[in-house]
Amino acid sequence: MIGEKDIEALFERQLARINDGELRGKVVKTFVLACRRGHWESLEAMKKMPFTLLTDTLGVGFVEHTIAVTEGAAALGRAQAEAYSRLPYAIDFDRLYAGGLLHDVGKLLEIEPDGRGGYRKSLPGKFTRHPVSGAILAAECGLPGDVINIIVCHAKEGEGRPQVVEAVLIHQADFATFDPLVMKQKGTLIEP
Numbered sequence: 001m002i003g004e005k006d007i008e009a010l011f012e013r014q015l016a017r018i019n020d021g022e023l024r025g026k027v028v029k030t031f032v033l034a035c036r037r038g039h040w041e042s043l044e045a046m047k048k049m050p051f052t053l054l055t056d057t058l059g060v061g062f063v064e065h066t067i068a069v070t071e072g073a074a075a076l077g078r079a080q081a082e083a084y085s086r087l088p089y090a091i092d093f094d095r096l097y098a099g100g101l102l103h104d105v106g107k108l109l110e111i112e113p114d115g116r117g118g119y120r121k122s123l124p125g126k127f128t129r130h131p132v133s134g135a136i137l138a139a140e141c142g143l144p145g146d147v148i149n150i151i152v153c154h155a156k157e158g159e160g161r162p163q164v165v166e167a168v169l170i171h172q173a174d175f176a177t178f179d180p181l182v183m184k185q186k187g188t189l190i191e192p
């Protein structure tokens with residue numbers, strides 16, 4: 001069974017960036033709950049899960065994706081904070097790291113092994129897409145509304161909706177990892 005210590009080790013570097021200990025604890029709790037509800041029994045199994053079923057991820061797993069998106073969004077935020085003489089909006093890095101780690105946590109309920117070495121959409125995943133199931137899990141674990149906004153708005157559910165700036169950064173970092181894979185599959189990614 002995947003416990004708090006496992007999640008703390010898995011995302012050690014990103015969790016360390018969350019200064020608010022209570023927030024950090026709630027992020028870990030949400031992951032543990034998602035693993036339990038999604039029947040992910042081991043870290044090995046969870047690491048192997050592709051981060052999407054919409055395209056061939058060419059071996060990029062859910063955990064690697066979560067880290068890349070979180071760090072990518074943080075880098076986007078830092079770049080603005082460092083380059084601008086005056087940042088026109090505040091960027092909250094506690095919120096960004098918490099939301100980044102949790103943006104796809106609902107996928108642990110949405111994707112399941114198909115029993116033949118592959119993966120498929122689960123029945124709960126058919127009922128509720130991961131931005132919504134992730135938001136529900138996070139709310140159950142006491143995450144505040146601003147972090148829930150990131151989870152629920154990071155994908156198409158957020159289009160045109162009010163969002164915190166960290167949701168915008170997570171969304172862009174998320175598609176920076178997804179689009180090249182889709183383009184590669186379609187033959188539109190130029191790789192000289």
Ligand SMILES: [Fe+2]
Pocket residue numbers: 065069103104174
């Ligand atoms: Fe994602």
